Amino acid sequence: MSDLAISAVGAYAPRLRIDADAFAEAWGTFEASGIDHKAVPEADEDALTMAAAAGRRALDAAGLDGDALASLSLATTTPPLAEEELVVRLGSVLDAPGTASHEQFTASTRAGTRALVAALETERAPTLVVAADCPRADPPDEREHAAGAGAAALLLTAEGGATVTARGRYATPRPGERFRAGGDDRVQGLGVTSYDRAAFHDALAGAATDAGVDDPDVSAAAVQAPDGKRPYRATGALGVASETIHASATVQDLGDTGAASVPLSLARALADGHDRVLAAAYGSGAGADVLLLERTGEVATDLALDGAVDLSYPEYLRRRGDLDGEEPEGGGAYVSVPTWRRSLPQRHRLVAGRCPDCDALAFPPEGACTDCGALGDYADVRLPGGGTVEAITRIGRGGSPPEFAAQQVQSGAFGVAIVAFDGPEGGTVSAPAQVTDHDPETDGDLSVGDRVEAVARRIYTQEGVTRYGFKIRPADD
Secondary structure (H helix, E strand, O other), X not given: OOOOEEEEEEEEOOOEEEEHHHHHHHHOOOOOOOOOEEEEOOOOOOHHHHHHHHHHHHHHHHOOOHHHOOEEEEEOOOOOOOOOOHHHHHHHHHOOOOOOEEEEEOOOOOHHHHHHHHHHHHOOOOEXXXXXXXXXXXXXXXXXXXXXXXXXXXXXXXXXXXXXXXXXXXXXXXXXXXXXXXXXXXXXXXXXXXXXXXXXXXXXHHHHHHHOOOOOOOOEEEEXXXXXXXXXXXXXXXXXXXXXXXXXXXXXXXXXXXXHHHHHHHHHHHHOOOOEEEEEEEEOEEEEEEEEEEEOOOOEEEEEOOOOEEOOHHHHHHHHOOOOOOOOOXXXXXXXXXXXXXXXXXXXXXXXXXXXXXXXXXXXXXXXXXXXXXXXXXXEEEOOOEEEEEEEEEEOOOOOOHHHHHHHHHHOOEEEEEEEEEOEOEOEEEEEEEEOOOOHHHHOOOOOOOEEEEEEEEEEEEOOEEEEEEEEEEOOO
């Protein structure tokens, strides 16, 4: 086994929720058994932004900066782009060194455990393994009824924590159970219930046998959850009780989180103090991984999985983009890719500049110092991310460049604020930012003097390239 251990975990789920009753009202039935409600990404969220949120929480829990990472892995079945190393963008947001190993795992819901096993085998430390997913299917499909969203990050170090003491894998050809065609963003399947259950059971049973854990004697089991009932059909295959699976389950609250399903349940189990945990991941096709983990030291945790806003079914469809109109032509917010790239330290990591003459902060760090007028090379300073609203307005449809039209169709008007961001050693620097995760009708007004925090989100897509950068949301209490 590896000398590395999980020393910190972070987890994130979008604040938007839709419950089973809303689906049942729209369709006459809810096809995702065992799910009470599920997480729904906001219009500016995707697998990459959720991965960044979970990864930041894991690093903060460990008291570690991203530039200390030796390796970074991203696992997802829903990459915003079919071809591009999105893990490199994640590394930029988290400030991972360019010399760190950047690995990406996809095309299977067991990509999260595949990434974890690969990290254990390479033994580069510290390494961050992040799984994030937001699957979708056609509206009447049972997979769409179950489809949720969330992300979990596992930080591996050599300092102890939760150690993998046994692991096994198994593969058996079971085509057609769940798949996504090239060029399509929606999963589908043959819908043969007995076939699907057999594929799930046989693959997990084979992996458990390979791991030698027929009687694992664990207090929690993190099991792949395409819906709220399927995990419990694996009790016999894994040698665990239903109560053991329920102890760390997230599917009833978040829905089917794809490649993040097992990492999220594992994060919850470790956060709740379980000392022996079984992790069992399944990917259609079919293959499975089974890992036995034992706590050998402290595991720092920072989980943000609670929902705050309930959606109606029409609102859900809007957020999913199923009610989009045509995107208007034009480019009022046009920024070329090379120009955008030059500003990535500011957009991804809030890198400001400190004046060499008077120590005032500048954002962005260019031009003459606004305090003393000096012209010189600024020293890079990373802002912590918190700030105070100095001015704020709200922009409705038609009041912003066309690039923001798709977002406005999905989530409505948005706020724009001038924020006095805190400096790392005192002082502030002002910058404009779009407001996210805030609706005046449900959250009340965001006003001058309110505290906010920066988060990584989608800004807009231009020339086929999605631009990511910071936005602000009300600060956590």
